[in-house]
Amino acid sequence: MPDSLAPPAIQVEDLRKSFRIPTHRVDSLKERMVKPFAPREFRELHALDGVSFEIGQGEFFGIVGRNGSGKSTLLKLLASIYRADAGTIRMAGRLAPFIELGVGFNPELSARENVVLNGVMMGLTPQQTRDRLGAVLEFAELEDFVDLKLKNYSSGMLVRLAFSLLMEVDADILLIDEVLAVGDAAFQQKCSDAFHEMKAEGKTVVLVTHEMGTVEEYCDRAMLISRGRIQHIGDPAEIGRRYLRLNFEKGSEARSGAAPEESTDVRLLDAWIEDAEGKRLTNVEHEQQIMLRVELEILRDTPGLGAGFIIANADGVGVFQFGTEIAKADGSSELVAGERVRVKADVENLLTPGRYSVHCGVNRVESGGVALYVHDAVGFVVYGGDAQSQGIVSLPLEIDAEVRAEARDGR
């Protein structure tokens, strides 16, 4: 814990929260009156099951977890939107209670009115908010639209306004839920600068996100949460690895019966990505070949094996799957115990920027059975590339938008 000397800003002890999910919702008074004593059926969902942690003042703390892991519930409890069933939350200083950007905005009101209203909601006095209105608009680059109703704003403008306001409220603790995915590149850069500034000012920031890249870039520490319990608290890079593993768990569970990580036939010695000079890499620039190298050791004489790989992105989606049969130079596929196999695969890198991992499998050619399956044998990050394209892969593209004059002439 790098900041263990800092006094705590947030202290959470044995926090519990469960929801009762009615199997049959009683929505009308009539239903209740007709069957007043009918057993109200519901099942208990333990969203948080005894969570304790501490965040130091000035810490940039990430909370990571899959959908349904309880991270949103935790955030709502921290923000005083839900009430905990048991346990305590203690905080030092003022909290900006917005867990999503711009939720307090009323589309029928102008930017000016919204800024004042939301500023007060976040704990400023009306006068303070009016004084800061200029700064908010300047940061958001929306000075010309101050009296425009928000319903006429574009979504990008809304986010800019919301983010600028958040920056200006002077809260000691900020809770931020998935914000960086929005806005154009220039504004994202601004947000990034603002984050660094907040960090420098010693503000406590709790960031909840799926985006491991963001966590690794900003956070001092991070917490991985799964099924209502803390899996791990620690170094963001370590959390990133564990998060990826967790993401793949689901997929591998289905296969686990037939996919031994330990095998009597073959063993994975090493797997890595290298560059043209043979230097090992963890980051690969977009459009630069992904040079995957894998070393296997044969443990038992086997007639024929094939090596297969899956490149999966951070969401666990298999983006590309490929493989080859393992054959000797003389053409025979008979493998003898003690022999080593090196697989070289050079893959065109059309992947969009993000974190990827490579699963490695070895199968028996004749029976089709799986001899070995190693989840997340090696991981890498793709960076750079054209910011205009989004999705899973970035395919070669020629695109052109042409304005044609004929239509007008035809009228």
Place this chain on the structure above:
Amino acid sequence: MDASDARAPELREVHGPSALGGGARRFYDLLWLTAVTEFKRVYFGTVLGYLWSLIRPLMLFGVLLFVFTHVFKVGSEEVEHYPVMLLLGIVLFTFFQESSSNAVTSVVSQEGVVRKTQFPRLVIPLATVVTGAFNLSLNLVVVFAFILAFGVDPTWTWLLFPVALLALFVFTAAISMALSVLYVRFRDVAIIWIVLAQVLFYMTPILYPVTAFQNATYEHLLMLNPLAAIFEQTRVWILAEPAAPTAVGAAGGWLHLLPAALIYIAICVFGVWIFRRDAPRIAEEL
């Protein structure tokens, strides 16, 4: 770290959402701002603006005045200053009805704010009542111009009028609080309230004076309605009619006014109690 150490904010326990939550100052600021912006939004968004708020009770007044002075002839002869009494009653009841009806759906329609921010829940229904009070204040200016034009002389009892207004405001607020949280769980509340408010309109001496029954039992029954007591007393204070009985008189003595007072208190306590009870869970129920 030095900057934050210098301030060294203390650790305080966070208790989760509540009706008030976040300090009195913030509560007051939010209530005021919400009410003012809502008022502005409604009346600056339309061409005739504030006039609409006046036209509605005035039209109702016009129709009822015609019906009850020319068709049924209850008003004109027997009751002194009948038009004034009618207008005053309608304007006061409009405040009660509009505020409470707007409050019913207020919490649910603010779903986004309730589910995603730590917003003192009580602000939401209360703001609709405060917005209603703004309208009422403007309408009362017109009503008092009307009262003077009708030749009613100001008396010192006019100074007591704010007491009646306060009683009405508190009553409306309590009902609004109860309705707004009940609606979260039971959507029938909206329909029930439309009917109930209509019934209350006729059960309150607005169209007729309490004495119209010529029957002490009915009079006493009518005075069980806390609104009846408030409206009747207002009429006594404003119009200063010797003929009109005070709330006490109409009920048949202080003792008989007691049930109305108890009902009034019970409703207020119920409103506060149920709102406080349900406020922390609103975000989950939505």
